[in-house]
Amino acid sequence: MAQNWTTSDLALALALPPGRRPGEQLQTALRDAVRQGVLDDGDALPSTRELAAALGVARGTVVHVYEQLGAEGYLVARPGGRTRVSSRAVPPGGTPPSPPAAAPAGADLRPGISDLRRFPADDWAWAYARAARGAGSHDLDYGDGLGHPAAREAIAGHLRRIRAASTDADHVVLCQGFAQGFALVLPALAARGARVLAVEDPGDRGVDAAAAAAGMELAPIPVDAHGIRTDLLDRAGAHAVLVTPAHQSPTGVVLSASRRVELVEWAGRSGGWIIEDDYDSEFRYDRQPIGAVQGLAPDRVVLIGSASKTHAPGVRVAWMAIPGELIDDVAARRIAADRGGPVIDQLAFAALLQSGRHDRHVRTMRGVYSARRAVVLQTLDRISPGLTLTGLVAGFHGVLRLPSGVREEGVVAAATDASLRIAGLAAFTRHRRDLPPALVLGFGNIDDEAVVEAILRLGDVIAAATPRR
Missing domain, CATH: 1.10.10.10 (Winged helix-like DNA-binding domain superfamily/Winged helix DNA-binding domain)
Known part of the structure; x- marks a missing residue:
């Protein structure tokens, strides 16, 4: 009993x-x-x-x-x-x-992984039940490549309200993650003459294969304290550029207001395209999230966002706010790729948006990550006041610069041996050789108690690798 x-x-x-x-x-x-x-x-x-x-x-x-x-x-x-x-x-x-x-062994200090333990399972169960009960037989047929109209309407409203985007349901295409959206957009741009894609350096190396598949040449553009060097786009002969303006991946810098203007002016002057990866913009700690660049030039910017960081990578719901010129082309490529997306998933996410459950979860996680960020900084200060973490205005990762004389690859290897899953800054670079040795330290997918132990263990690894004077 x-x-x-x-x-x-x-x-x-x-x-x-x-x-x-x-x-x-x-x-x-x-x-x-x-x-x-x-x-x-x-x-x-x-x-x-x-x-x-x-x-x-x-x-x-x-x-x-x-x-x-x-x-x-x-x-x-x-x-x-x-x-x-x-x-x-x-x-x-x-x-x-x-x-x-069993989960992969080791404390997870990788960047870009949200707190998977706090996935709002009850909210999603409610949303799926609502979507399944509300879907009619006409909703369950193959779609048109754009995504369900009700879901596109909900997401367009969300983008206008939260990201200051200039879009509507007719200019939104749903997809299954940034990678799929990016892989659909690039051939559409290539069909319009785009041959050179500028990318941030350091930046996401995961896009290289998609660029090669679309027949595009990569032009790495350095990132400094103000974001991507927009003054170098013309010199690189770029026809399109991929940017992470709200929280540059991985440095964490925010694209400055003047660079935003220069970026939009470049697109207007050259006829170039901007692909805006809006990957973790909702987790801003010092102010309200900065509006998307897309709002400044909706006819030249493809804005891509997803639920991967706000909810979990396993939630394969993403969206693109696309200039009208590209809509039909991208939708046709989506149909050719997978006959359209999972309608029930799209309607479930729309229900989360419309009910306020998504916003509530984001507010909760913003507080969780902000508090964990403070724990990480306090622990680093305990280890050594000289260890600083930068790029922390948003998201759940930062860049930890290593002490002088410490080899980055040696620390990464030793950290792996110490059961720490971590990434070095060099893994994000293409042509840059001027960057100091550093780690890209994530604190999303680890609880507060474990992150203290992991940082202390990392401190031991760094201390062992630091040359004695």
Whole structure:
């Protein structure tokens, strides 16, 4: 029979394994208690605040453990009610559930990965149910390559409201991630004579293959403290340029107002195209997110955004605000590529936008990342005041410049040996040889407790690699 566990009873019943972080201890103990029948189907657990006080751990640690075990199927939480042991946790016969697939080993300090533990599963379950119930038979046929009209309308409104974009549903094309959108747009530009694509250096090397497939030559353009060097676009003979103006990837600098104007003027003067990768602009900490460049020149800019950073990379919903000249071409290429996108996914995301659930999740995660950013900076200061992290006005990564004399590739290799998943700045460069050794440090997909340990471990790696004077 299900019972309501008191805080003291549960604290005594849990066998916390020694030698681990408190979060890992509690997670293992609760999971074992369910498997061994100490906690039975439907048993109600104490609140996170009560259990945290009883065990002497941070409340956030207990919240994370409850969320993790909920995702694994051991616990279930209902709004306004207590967290309970899931009726599916131990099937009849007492056979414990299969353990979840093991995550890749090591603390995740890679840039560009959002906090996958905080994926709003309940919101998405609600949105999918709403989309499936509301979709008519006519909605479920193959589409026209643009995406469902209702979803395009919702996303166009979102872009006008949040990104100051100048667009409407007729100029929005839905796709399944930035990579697909980029791969659809480039051939359309090539068909209009574009042969040279300017790219930021350092910048995302993942676009190189798509450019080659479209028959385009890459022209790396240096990035400085004000963003991409727009004065070099003419000299490079660029016909199109890929930029990350809101939070340059990976340096984190924001394209200055004067450079934005110069970029738009270049496009108007040369007939060039701007592809704006709007990958994490909603996570701005010092002010409201800066409006998209697309709002300044909607007839020359392709704005591409996605749910990969706000929700998770596994959510394959993305969008492009496209000049009218390109719409039919891109839509036809989408049909040829995959017969159109997943309608239910598009309608579910539209439901999140229209209900306010998306905005609520972004606000929550903006607070989470801002607080974690502070933890990272405090920990770095503990290690050495000389270690500074730059590019932190937005997003969930920064650039950590290494001390003089330290070899970047050596630190990356040693960090890997120390079970740290991390990237060096050199992995983002093409022709640049003037950049100092640095790491691109992500703090999205790691909790506050783990990130402290990971930074301390990284500090040991850097200290071991630093030449003694």
